[in-house]
Amino acid sequence: MSASEHQAAEALARGELVLLPTETVYGLAADAGDARAVAAIFEAKGRPRFNPLIAHVADATEAEAIAVFDGPARRLAEAFWPGPLTIVAPVRDRERVCDLARAGLDSVAVRVPGHARARAVISAFGRPVVAPSANRSGRPSPTTFADAVEETGFAAAAAVDGGPCAVGVESTVVSVLDGRVAVLRPGAVTREEIEALIGPLDSGGEGHRSPGRMAVHYAPDSPVRINAEAAGEGEILLGFGPHVGDSRWSLSPTGDLREAAANLFRRFREADREKPAGIAVSPVPAEGLGEAINDRLRRAAGFVG
Known part of the structure; x- marks a missing residue:
């Protein structure tokens, strides 16, 4: 049975996990500042702890409360949020997104999801939530409520049904660090769209600052x-x-x-x-x-x- 936004927010406040719909894929969500709740995500997914998580917030103002944005970061946020773009920037508030969620890095990955029910849950909760894909680590990400429940529903105290995910692949991850902008993970916001906004991208980038970079990932059981x-x-x-x-x-x-x-x-x-x-x-x-x-x-x- 699907939970309401209020029920999901109450579960997050108790330090529990929630299945959360986004426009990209379903996420397994927890309070980003609660290390115990974040650890429960890693355990439920079987996810390695060196893999950072994305902090989801309700709007760009909340994003700048936990991350330091420069001009290019703000232009990206204005153009693509709410939506399937994650910005990696220097961390501002290390308590609201705990060390475990950031994999010990001095940066934080943040986005404003495009799904109205996801933003409603986050707004009702009042703090950032981490919400990696609700699959067991390495498996294909769930893009329907039923698939999310099948994968990690056992670990969730509440599950919000937002219908089939419109995008179906994870967000684009872009690092904006030290004056350089680089795509760390391709996604629904394309490289061409980003370059049209801010010009040529850096050819490097630090992939360890982004989730979804393992060599074997998103894999079904069949070869x-x-x-x-x-x-x-x-x-x-x-x-x-x-x-x-x-x-x-x-x-x-x-x-x-x-x-x-x-x-x-x-x-x-x-x-x-x-x-x-x-x-x-x-x-x-x-x-x-x-x-x-x-x-x-x-x-x-x-x-x-």
Whole structure:
């Protein structure tokens, strides 16, 4: 049964965990300043503690209460919040986002989610919440309420049903540190959109400041083969574009990248339930949102490079 925003906020205030919908994926949320609650997230997910978490806040004013924003950070926030962009900036308030949530770093990752129910819970709670994807570590992120409950519902005192996630892949993570701006994790806000706003991006970046950077991540139980032209014996082919494979399994029959992103993790889970010999995935263009889709596919296949 779905909890109300008020019930979810009360659970957070008691130091308990909550399943929280966002526009990207469902999160397993806790008070960002409560080290015991944050530790319970790591335990429930089986997540390594060197992997920092994202602090979710209700608005940009709350973001600047915990992070030090410069001009580029403010321009990014004004352009893309509420929405699927995370900004990594120097930490201002180390108590409201505890050391464990930040993996001991001097930076903090922060975003204002685009989902109205998520912001309502955060507003009712009154403090930042960390909300990594509500999957067990390494698994595909849940993009439906049922999948979130199946993955980590056992650990949550309350669960908020926000419907299917509109975006379907995790937020873009951008570091804004020492005058340099770099994409640490591709997501729904594309590299091209960011560069159009603030100019060329730094080619480096410190990946350890972002979640979602492990070599094997987002992986279903079945082995994943990417850039496949056809399914092998016993495999299910996740097609992309017209006339590619069975339409039931297509990421997007029309070749729409936003549709493909919204369907990616859902198709992984649906295919897994069939217990195939493997999951083959058709080539997906790498431009725009395709950069994020291909990043998730490479990590699901255990190949990053």
